[in-house]
Amino acid sequence: MRAILKKTWPSVYFGSTACRLLNSKKRPLPHIVLMIWLCCSQFAAGQDFPVFQQFRYDEDYVVLVKDSVRDLYDKVKYTRIGSGGYLSFGGDFRTQYLIIQNENWGAAPKDKDGYTLNRWLFHSDLHLSRTLRIFAELQGGQANSTDIKVPVQENPLEPHQFFIDYSFFPNSPLRLRAGRQEVAYGSQRIVSLRDAPNIRRSFDGVKAIYKKGNIATDVFYLHTVVDKTGIFDDTSSPGMRLWGTFAEIHLPETKLNLNFYYLGFYNARALFNDGAGKEKRHSLIARIFGSMRNWSYDLEAGYQFGSVGERTIAAWSTGVAASYRFSGFKFSPEAGLKADLISGDQSRADNSHQTFNPLFSPGAYFGLAVPLGPSNLMDIHPSVTVHFSKSVTFVCDYAFLWRYSTGDGIYRPIMIPIFKPSDAASRYIGSQLSGTFICQPNRHITLLAGMSWFDCGNYLEQVSAGENILYGFVSAQIKL
Numbered sequence: 001m002r003a004i005l006k007k008t009w010p011s012v013y014f015g016s017t018a019c020r021l022l023n024s025k026k027r028p029l030p031h032i033v034l035m036i037w038l039c040c041s042q043f044a045a046g047q048d049f050p051v052f053q054q055f056r057y058d059e060d061y062v063v064l065v066k067d068s069v070r071d072l073y074d075k076v077k078y079t080r081i082g083s084g085g086y087l088s089f090g091g092d093f094r095t096q097y098l099i100i101q102n103e104n105w106g107a108a109p110k111d112k113d114g115y116t117l118n119r120w121l122f123h124s125d126l127h128l129s130r131t132l133r134i135f136a137e138l139q140g141g142q143a144n145s146t147d148i149k150v151p152v153q154e155n156p157l158e159p160h161q162f163f164i165d166y167s168f169f170p171n172s173p174l175r176l177r178a179g180r181q182e183v184a185y186g187s188q189r190i191v192s193l194r195d196a197p198n199i200r201r202s203f204d205g206v207k208a209i210y211k212k213g214n215i216a217t218d219v220f221y222l223h224t225v226v227d228k229t230g231i232f233d234d235t236s237s238p239g240m241r242l243w244g245t246f247a248e249i250h251l252p253e254t255k256l257n258l259n260f261y262y263l264g265f266y267n268a269r270a271l272f273n274d275g276a277g278k279e280k281r282h283s284l285i286a287r288i289f290g291s292m293r294n295w296s297y298d299l300e301a302g303y304q305f306g307s308v309g310e311r312t313i314a315a316w317s318t319g320v321a322a323s324y325r326f327s328g329f330k331f332s333p334e335a336g337l338k339a340d341l342i343s344g345d346q347s348r349a350d351n352s353h354q355t356f357n358p359l360f361s362p363g364a365y366f367g368l369a370v371p372l373g374p375s376n377l378m379d380i381h382p383s384v385t386v387h388f389s390k391s392v393t394f395v396c397d398y399a400f401l402w403r404y405s406t407g408d409g410i411y412r413p414i415m416i417p418i419f420k421p422s423d424a425a426s427r428y429i430g431s432q433l434s435g436t437f438i439c440q441p442n443r444h445i446t447l448l449a450g451m452s453w454f455d456c457g458n459y460l461e462q463v464s465a466g467e468n469i470l471y472g473f474v475s476a477q478i479k480l
Helices: 009-022 029-042 062-066 072-077 458-463
Strands: 079-081 085-101 115-127 132-144 155-167 174-181 203-212 215-226 235-251 256-272 275-292 295-308 311-325 334-342 377-387 392-403 428-439 445-456 469-479
Touching: 072 085, 256 295, 275 311, 428 458
Parallel strands: none
Antiparallel strands: 079 085, 085 115, 085 469, 115 132, 132 155, 155 174, 174 203, 203 215, 215 235, 235 256, 256 275, 275 295, 295 311, 311 334, 334 377, 377 392, 392 428, 428 445, 445 469
16 A cells, blocks of 8 residues: 655644644634645545544554555554554544624624634554454643633543443454443434534443444443533533433445434433423434435434423424435536424423423534524525535535424523523524535545624514624644
8 A cells, every 4th residue: 555644744743833823822824824735735645544434433444454565654553462453543633713793693792803723632542352442532622812711612631532342252243332432323413423613522431332234223321521621620420311222224225224213311400491400301213314316315303202390391303404416517516405393392381391402412503603502493404515626515505594482492502591482472583694615635634614694583683682693714624
């Protein structure tokens, strides 16, 4: 195989220089651009390494054992230990510059020059044998030029993952995993990594993993890791727990893929518009997705039951996404449509609770400009995607949002109510037009630039200052 890094140390130098610049008080945008260009030049060459995975612990570099050309990068990704083991290292650095006008529809303090979010991840993967493995990952995140530090943006250093995998015998389809770990399932509408805005989510617990052929199943019991703004101070929460099972089935003959979930959730301090209390919630979810010729589709529906305080839960959610790619046209444009119908509480005066809880949804389900959680909502998103080349893509999305129930309000992604439902009778929240350029010159580098404009609807004009939001960002990410 060809070496992927002909010159390693210049890349290390520029990466360390970028860290110093990004943590300074100045706005080093020209320096960031220069650093990105230099890094791109270092990673111009490539070889058939395993694809970087969303979960870095899913990567397998055993293929490098047959590599006859072993440069420094090869050895970082694969160092043989004994007869059946190996050690691998990897990392991820991301920097973002964000600027927003009229944050929270005009309620937040004005910020004229924006702020930066930086995040780095470094992991080691030790396979002691074919049955025993230890995975560890550190995470650090900084928010510069922000007046208020919040844990999902600022978390200088934490043990993000540390778990042990054990199989009872080699090539067993059953593995046991114990420790701190990332978890996400299906479409990630309910249990996600929370890659935005900055700090990724993790859990403490145990999991049994079964994978054989076209069937994969997890059974798990987990405690949420509470993010904090100090160093090595993140803790496992006894008051927020998740347990259940997830199954994924692939049907190659029909090109169908099926997901089935059962999720149990406990929150000792739940808060909704109809009141607070201990939340014991159970979710049953089914999903079907796949592709056929130029079409792709994704349908998911769920029902929730249980209790919040003395109130009985009866909530539900449906979501659909479909797209068609015009492969015969220049730039292979894609037309897409997404829609959600998500229940909200009907009345604060009864003993029934209909607000759907997305549990651990993404931090930016509808974009960073308007961080709304998918609860008590009706929305529709037409979109267009244009592939200018293999490495450059443009995505344009127009979202329209309404409240499902006028008896309930809207929520942040962490399920905190934003406004009281009695403040307005209108359903229409507003619309958001977004455009994003995505450039990926090679497997290591991802560059993003985008802008969003949110036009307030009648509901927001009645409960807030009702100022339209303008949001822009640029982002650069390097994976090793």
